Amino acid sequence: MHKGVDCRLAMTQLWDFLDQELTEENMVAVRIHLEQCSACHPHAAFAQQFLTALSRCRCADPMPETLRTRVLDTLRNAGLMS
Amino acid sequence: MESGSQPVPSPVREDFDREVLAWMDDVYRFAMSLTRDASKAEDLVQETYLRAFRSWQTFQPGSDARRWLFTIARNAFLRGLERERHHVSLDDGDPDALGAIQHYAGLVTDGTDQLLSRVDLAPALTDAIGRLNEPFRSAVVLVDVEGQSYEEAAAVLEVPIGTVRSRLFRGRRQLQEMLAEYARDAGFAAARAPERGGDDA
Numbered sequence: 085m086h087k088g089v090d091c092r093l094a095m096t097q098l099w100d101f102l103d104q105e106l107t108e109e110n111m112v113a114v115r116i117h118l119e120q121c122s123a124c125h126p127h128a129a130f131a132q133q134f135l136t137a138l139s140r141c142r143c144a145d146p147m148p149e150t151l152r153t154r155v156l157d158t159l160r161n162a163g164l165m166s
Numbered sequence: 167m168e169s170g171s172q173p174v175p176s177p178v179r180e181d182f183d184r185e186v187l188a189w190m191d192d193v194y195r196f197a198m199s200l201t202r203d204a205s206k207a208e209d210l211v212q213e214t215y216l217r218a219f220r221s222w223q224t225f226q227p228g229s230d231a232r233r234w235l236f237t238i239a240r241n242a243f244l245r246g247l248e249r250e251r252h253h254v255s256l257d258d259g260d261p262d263a264l265g266a267i268q269h270y271a272g273l274v275t276d277g278t279d280q281l282l283s284r285v286d287l288a289p290a291l292t293d294a295i296g297r298l299n300e301p302f303r304s305a306v307v308l309v310d311v312e313g314q315s316y317e318e319a320a321a322v323l324e325v326p327i328g329t330v331r332s333r334l335f336r337g338r339r340q341l342q343e344m345l346a347e348y349a350r351d352a353g354f355a356a357a358r359a360p361e362r363g364g365d366d367a
């Protein structure tokens with residue numbers, strides 16, 4: 085059904101796989117390899133943890149209340165808004 | 167119909183309010199990710215809205231206003247970097263598979279992986295993102311922090327998807343190297359193990 089994926093191919097496509105940017109067929113093929121290959125599995129787990137950690141870097145601070153006013157003032161001062 | 171520098175008539179203003187001002191929280195968050203500094207982020211948001219308003223006539227009604235704003239913000243951010251005379255690398259490089267395998271093997275054997283599962287890395291990673299050079303930082307911020315697809319990031323950055331991919335590969339790898347350093351400093355990784363042949367990732 086799917087073409088065999090070797091370690092080299094699995095590692096080359098690891099980011100695309102984790103980002104879900106492969107075709108459906110290749111997603112399946114790479115997933116099967118990563119689940120079954122004891123050499124690749126820890127690398128994939130590491131990369132996944134790394135991406136999860138990165139996604140937590142999303143700024144959680146709310147926009148300062150004053151900024152909206154500042155932006156509108158700037159636009160007015162530039163003669164762009166009445 | 168060119169209106170020159172005259173004030174934009176109010177119906178346009180209403181559209182602008184609805185389409186563009188509504189995204190200010192998102193633009194601010196993106197600006198924070200790029201600048202890593204609240205006051206720089208505020209300046210960048212202001213600059214973005216100023217530019218957006220000036221080029222409002224070029225906005226295609228019905229298209230993605232948020233994406234349009236992100237493109238403007240990112241370009242303004244790059245110009246700011248140029249003004250500060252930071253080095254802006256335009257070398258995208260290309261990821262190679264064998265290098266990637268060696269790189270992972272190094273990180274896993276070296277204990278960096280334990281760091282990921284044991285420590286709240288957000289502060290270290292946030293700092294590392296701030297040390298990434300362009301064009302890698304924007305790619306990482308859009309895809310890894312903002313959660314955009316390669317396609318969306320390509321539209322914001324105005325480059326082909328393949329370029330986003332290679333910038334991401336390079337950017338992530340640089341981040342991981344910084345983390346490995348951090349792991350060594352934090353005592354997670356046994357101080358740099360004696361290197362065996364071929365470990366020149």
Ligand SMILES: [Zn+2]
Pocket residue numbers: 090091092094117121122123124125
């Ligand atoms: Zn394998």
